[in-house]
Amino acid sequence: MITAENLKLQYTDGTEALKGIDFQINKGELVYITGPSGSGKTSLIKLIMGEEKPTSGQLKVLEHTMKTENPQGIRDLRQKIGPVFQELKLINGRTSLENVMLGMRFLSIPRNQWKIKATEALDKVRLGHKILAKAENLSWGERQRVAIARAITRKPRLILADEPTGNLDVENAVNILNILNSLRDEETTVIITTHATHLIDETAATQLMHIENGLIHLNGGSHS
Amino acid sequence: MKTIIVNLGYFIKESFITLKTNRLSNFLSFVSITLAFFLLALVITTWIVSLQIIDVLEQEAEFNVFFHEAVDEPSRILMAESISDISGVVSTRVVGEAEALQRMEEILGEEAQVLAYFDENPFDAFIEVKVDLAQSEAIIAALQEIPDVRSIRDNQQVLDQIRNITRIQQFLGTLFIVAAGAATLVVISHIIRQGIYHNREQINTLRLLGAPESFIALPFLLVGLVMTVGGGLLASIMTGAAINMGYAQMSGPIPYLPLPTQVVLIRNTTFIIVFLSLLLGIGGSVMGLKTSKES
Ligand SMILES: Nc1ncnc2c1ncn2[C@@H]1O[C@H](COP(=O)(O)OP(=O)(O)OP(=O)(O)O)[C@@H](O)[C@H]1O
Ligand SMILES: [Mg+2]
Numbered sequence: 001m002i003t004a005e006n007l008k009l010q011y012t013d014g015t016e017a018l019k020g021i022d023f024q025i026n027k028g029e030l031v032y033i034t035g036p037s038g039s040g041k042t043s044l045i046k047l048i049m050g051e052e053k054p055t056s057g058q059l060k061v062l063e064h065t066m067k068t069e070n071p072q073g074i075r076d077l078r079q080k081i082g083p084v085f086q087e088l089k090l091i092n093g094r095t096s097l098e099n100v101m102l103g104m105r106f107l108s109i110p111r112n113q114w115k116i117k118a119t120e121a122l123d124k125v126r127l128g129h130k131i132l133a134k135a136e137n138l139s140w141g142e143r144q145r146v147a148i149a150r151a152i153t154r155k156p157r158l159i160l161a162d163e164p165t166g167n168l169d170v171e172n173a174v175n176i177l178n179i180l181n182s183l184r185d186e187e188t189t190v191i192i193t194t195h196a197t198h199l200i201d202e203t204a205a206t207q208l209m210h211i212e213n214g215l216i217h218l219n220g221g222s223h224s
Numbered sequence: 225m226k227t228i229i230v231n232l233g234y235f236i237k238e239s240f241i242t243l244k245t246n247r248l249s250n251f252l253s254f255v256s257i258t259l260a261f262f263l264l265a266l267v268i269t270t271w272i273v274s275l276q277i278i279d280v281l282e283q284e285a286e287f288n289v290f291f292h293e294a295v296d297e298p299s300r301i302l303m304a305e306s307i308s309d310i311s312g313v314v315s316t317r318v319v320g321e322a323e324a325l326q327r328m329e330e331i332l333g334e335e336a337q338v339l340a341y342f343d344e345n346p347f348d349a350f351i352e353v354k355v356d357l358a359q360s361e362a363i364i365a366a367l368q369e370i371p372d373v374r375s376i377r378d379n380q381q382v383l384d385q386i387r388n389i390t391r392i393q394q395f396l397g398t399l400f401i402v403a404a405g406a407a408t409l410v411v412i413s414h415i416i417r418q419g420i421y422h423n424r425e426q427i428n429t430l431r432l433l434g435a436p437e438s439f440i441a442l443p444f445l446l447v448g449l450v451m452t453v454g455g456g457l458l459a460s461i462m463t464g465a466a467i468n469m470g471y472a473q474m475s476g477p478i479p480y481l482p483l484p485t486q487v488v489l490i491r492n493t494t495f496i497i498v499f500l501s502l503l504l505g506i507g508g509s510v511m512g513l514k515t516s517k518e519s
Contacts, residue, residue: 078432078434081434091429102430103433105439
């Protein structure tokens with residue numbers, strides 16, 4: 001479902017974030033991407049979402065060839081993704097519920113499902129009591145969980161969670177990772193980046209990808 | 225399309241949030257839009273009025289043909305009949321001295337007392353000739369051929385002058401409408417750009433979530449529409465008040481001006497202004513969206 005060949009990304013200021021990586025991720029996998037700060041994890045996520053275009057090399061996500069994909073194609077791809085951004089990207093001034101519902105408004109999910117699904121997801125991330133709180137009034141860990149709720153309600157074919165446990169205590173972090181792990185099925189692929197290698201359930205993962213300085217250093221996992 | 229319909233409530237809410245976040249700036253823009261529409265409405269009003277005046281004057285075009293005093297009653301009737309045969313003449317009627325006096329008394333109203341100072345009726349009889357204005361020149365030529373015709377009084381010159389004034393007024397009015405329209409477009413597109421700038425993070429998030437551009441743009445389009453249509457309506461109300469005041473002033477000194485009724489005038493002006501505001505609102509918003517996408 002995702003293939004990369006000699007994939008490179010150089011930002012306009014000359015920074016080489018990815019220096020030629022190769023990997024393949026199949027449908028239904030659970031992949032952990034680890035690596036120190038600044039190694040290129042978010043850059044890879046941005047390439048997969050079409051936020052950045054590959055400088056060279058090949059990247060295919062679902063049916064889309066990222067280097068040449070047009071805006072409409074990128075939009076179609078994004079509608080199939082449930083993203084959790086590292087900087088969360090919630091809308092301030094709106095409640096948790098509104099933020100979660102916003103992720104569904106332009107998908108093919110029927111209108112009468114929006115509120116039900118959003119409430120369920122917020123319960124699942126243990127935020128049932130914060131449904132009507134404004135995003136800016138939540139703690140970072142709470143906001144992180146709203147972002148996760150927004151991602152999972154979209155019924156995505158691909159979940160891209162960039163550092164979803166960054167600011168959570170161990171109990172909440174494990175809960176979130178369990179939720180994300182449980183979303184993986186035959187149709188749903190889950191990709192998670194994290195520093196917190198000690199929390200990773202290695203038996204659940206199908207692939208462990210370690211990035212350092214823009215290169216993949218170790219690629220292992222239960223199924224590869 | 226379906227996405228837009230099921231999200232109407234969301235769009236309305238979003239557009240009010242945008243209106244609220246920039247309250248003072250949006251209020252001032254609203255004031256300038258309203259004033260632009262008010263000036264536009266005044267131009268359009270005078271336009272409608274002058275067209276109506278011309279129309280009425282043209283319909284009522286008539287010449288007064290005066291003849292020598294020696295012409296007696298039966299010859300007058302014969303003369304009127306022969307004038308009827310001229311092509312372009314709609315009808316003729318002999319107006320005797322007494323009727324001429326009576327008409328003037330009606331026109332003068334209370335002032336008619338001055339007529340009492342004359343020892344005898346100072347007015348001459350004449351033949352009233354209703355004509356088709358398009359053929360007026362040929363008719364005048366034909367009338368001048370008739371022996372015993374002393375003089376012809378026509379309102380040709382007055383009409384020509386009014387027509388000229390109207391032409392200038394229409395030219396200036398068009399210029400004005402274009403200028404005020406452009407000003408409104410600029411103001412609206414600026415408001416939209418400002419709104420987009422303030423919401424740029426939210427817009428970026430929506431794009432990353434795969435929202436269609438129409439979904440992202442619609443709240444801003446609504447903001448533009450609320451501002452212009454609101455401004456247009458307020459301007460229409462102000463114009464209505466101005467028209468009422470104008471009519472109250474005018475009915476004294478110029479009672480014979482064939483003005484359209486107030487209700488019709490206000491209705492037509494309001495219709496045109498609201499229609500224009502819709503058009504300019506959509507145009508300005510689209511312009512704002514387009515130009516902020518490029519930057
Ligand atoms: N927009 C950008 N322009 C220029 N350089 C960038 C940009 N974004 C990231 N970089 C650089 O690219 C490199 C990789 O950054 P990236 O954000 O992918 O790291 P990361 O692995 O996600 O780090 P972290 O764990 O801290 O989130 C870093 O050196 C960073 O400074
Ligand atoms: Mg990162």
